[in-house]
Amino acid sequence: MTTQTTDLALEVRAFLQSEILPLEPIFLKHGFKAVLPALQKVRQKVKAKGWWLPPLPPPHGMGLSLSAFARLSEELGRSPLGHYAFNTQAPDIGNMEVLLKHGTPAQKERFLEPLVRGEVRSSFGMTEPEYPGSNPVWMNTKAVLEGDEWVINGHKWYTTGFEGSSFCIVMCITDPDHPNPHARASQIIVPTDSPGLKHVRKISVMGEQGEDWMSHSEIRLENVRVPQENLLGARGRGFAIAQERLGPGRIHHTMRWIGIAQRSLELMCGYAARRELSPGKPLGSRQAIQHLIAESKAEIHAARLMVLDAAEKVEQQGAEGAKVEISLIKFFVAGVLQRVLDRAIQVHGGLGMSDDLPISFFYRHERAARIYDGADEVHKTVVARALLKEYGVEVSL
Numbered sequence: 354m355t356t357q358t359t360d361l362a363l364e365v366r367a368f369l370q371s372e373i374l375p376l377e378p379i380f381l382k383h384g385f386k387a388v389l390p391a392l393q394k395v396r397q398k399v400k401a402k403g404w405w406l407p408p409l410p411p412p413h414g415m416g417l418s419l420s421a422f423a424r425l426s427e428e429l430g431r432s433p434l435g436h437y438a439f440n441t442q443a444p445d446i447g448n449m450e451v452l453l454k455h456g457t458p459a460q461k462e463r464f465l466e467p468l469v470r471g472e473v474r475s476s477f478g479m480t481e482p483e484y485p486g487s488n489p490v491w492m493n494t495k496a497v498l499e500g501d502e503w504v505i506n507g508h509k510w511y512t513t514g515f516e517g518s519s520f521c522i523v524m525c526i527t528d529p530d531h532p533n534p535h536a537r538a539s540q541i542i543v544p545t546d547s548p549g550l551k552h553v554r555k556i557s558v559m560g561e562q563g564e565d566w567m568s569h570s571e572i573r574l575e576n577v578r579v580p581q582e583n584l585l586g587a588r589g590r591g592f593a594i595a596q597e598r599l600g601p602g603r604i605h606h607t608m609r610w611i612g613i614a615q616r617s618l619e620l621m622c623g624y625a626a627r628r629e630l631s632p633g634k635p636l637g638s639r640q641a642i643q644h645l646i647a648e649s650k651a652e653i654h655a656a657r658l659m660v661l662d663a664a665e666k667v668e669q670q671g672a673e674g675a676k677v678e679i680s681l682i683k684f685f686v687a688g689v690l691q692r693v694l695d696r697a698i699q700v701h702g703g704l705g706m707s708d709d710l711p712i713s714f715f716y717r718h719e720r721a722a723r724i725y726d727g728a729d730e731v732h733k734t735v736v737a738r739a740l741l742k743e744y745g746v747e748v749s750l
């Protein structure tokens with residue numbers, strides 16, 4: 354980690370402390386929309402400091418490497434509002450990276466530029482209720498080329514941030530007869546005001562306030578027509594592009610989780626020092642509590658080093674070359690996060706269960722970490738498959 358990256362991370366932490374953490378109690382009590390006007394002002398300050406969109410190359414952003422941004426992602430992850438303030442919230446950041454790499458000049462002008470400026474939001478629709486998200490080659494949404502238009506029919510859910518987004522990148526089967534199942538799908542940009550695109554409902558999800566970019570929708574596409582030029586990247590490359598996106602995406606997510614875990618550990622230590630069991634005997638004087646603190650510290654430290662190592666490997670060998678490391682961090686860090694949050698609640702007793710602290714929000718909200726972007730079991734299989742291959746055992750996903 355360079356001194357520059359560390360200095361920047363510390364500056365961002367101080368900024369978070371003074372500009373974003375004061376908004377948290379309002380957010381936790383009244384929801385995202387209650388803090389949106391104030392957050393827009395924070396975004397202007399972020400821009401003025403030259404910190405806008407750290408992982409995107411200039412002129413869009415700061416051009417930080419994946420490893421350098423990983424460090425910053427930890428800092429921003431300390432608050433549920435941190436990434437939004439820097440315009441690096443999912444799924445927008447992933448959509449920006451894909452549009453930047455695969456978008457045509459016209460797509461960049463129409464869809465990427467307003468997203469980069471923070472004027473609009475976007476969504477990404479891959480998962481379907483009737484099919485296992487863990488085996489995405491098996492899906493039903495189809496796009497058929499009729500003249501110069503794609504006609505799309507399908508059913509998606511868990512389309513994060515769909516409500517209020519200006520477009521959705523939809524994963525569709527375009528080549529159902531291709532012998533390679535991984536070459537059957539393409540990504541197509543669908544403006545959300547397209548006739549036939551129906552918002553069925555916002556799904557009520559544990560820990561989610563169901564507002565704005567923090568909502569998850571079920572949608573239907575019924576004979577939705579978009580111009581042929583809305584194909585994103587090459588036809589049949591949908592899964593390959595999704596994999597490219599998910600590699601760095603998992604670095605962003607896992608470092609964000611480490612930020613949450615680190616903050617929870619600090620809250621745990623602060624409370625262990627403050628709360629007295631009897632006069633002059635703080636909670637932290639008990640060995641049982643010390644163990645919870647020490648175990649959390651060790652796991653967070655290990656997780657951080659693992660993610661930074663994976664980020665370096667992605668930089669050197671691409672997402673495909675770092676497949677095993679990415680799967681390792683995805684399930685390992687999600688587990689660390691769950692355990693640290695649980696310990697933080699335990700140490701705080703009743704206060705930990707209350708919504709006076711952000712820990713209970715994090716606990717509910719981040720349970721999904723073990724499911725989205727690949728469930729634990731799938732990532733463990735990826736790791737075991739690579740290891741067992743060397744012993745002549747073939748493992749299928």
Ligand SMILES: Cc1cc2nc3c(=O)[nH]c(=O)nc-3n(C[C@H](O)[C@H](O)[C@H](O)COP(=O)(O)OP(=O)(O)OC[C@H]3O[C@@H](n4cnc5c(N)ncnc54)[C@H](O)[C@@H]3O)c2cc1C
Nearest residue numbers: 477478479480485486487511512513721725726728730750
């Ligand atoms: C908060 C949240 C946000 C999301 N945002 C988006 C989004 O923006 N866009 C989008 O397209 N999707 C999104 N998703 C969907 C997410 O990607 C899927 O939920 C995930 O891929 C799992 O798919 P599934 O729910 O269909 O579960 P399934 O694939 O049906 O799996 C169910 C369970 O089976 C087990 N399992 C699965 N495969 C295996 C295996 N090979 N071996 C052993 N056990 C296995 C796992 O425990 C898994 O949790 C989001 C989900 C959540 C919870």
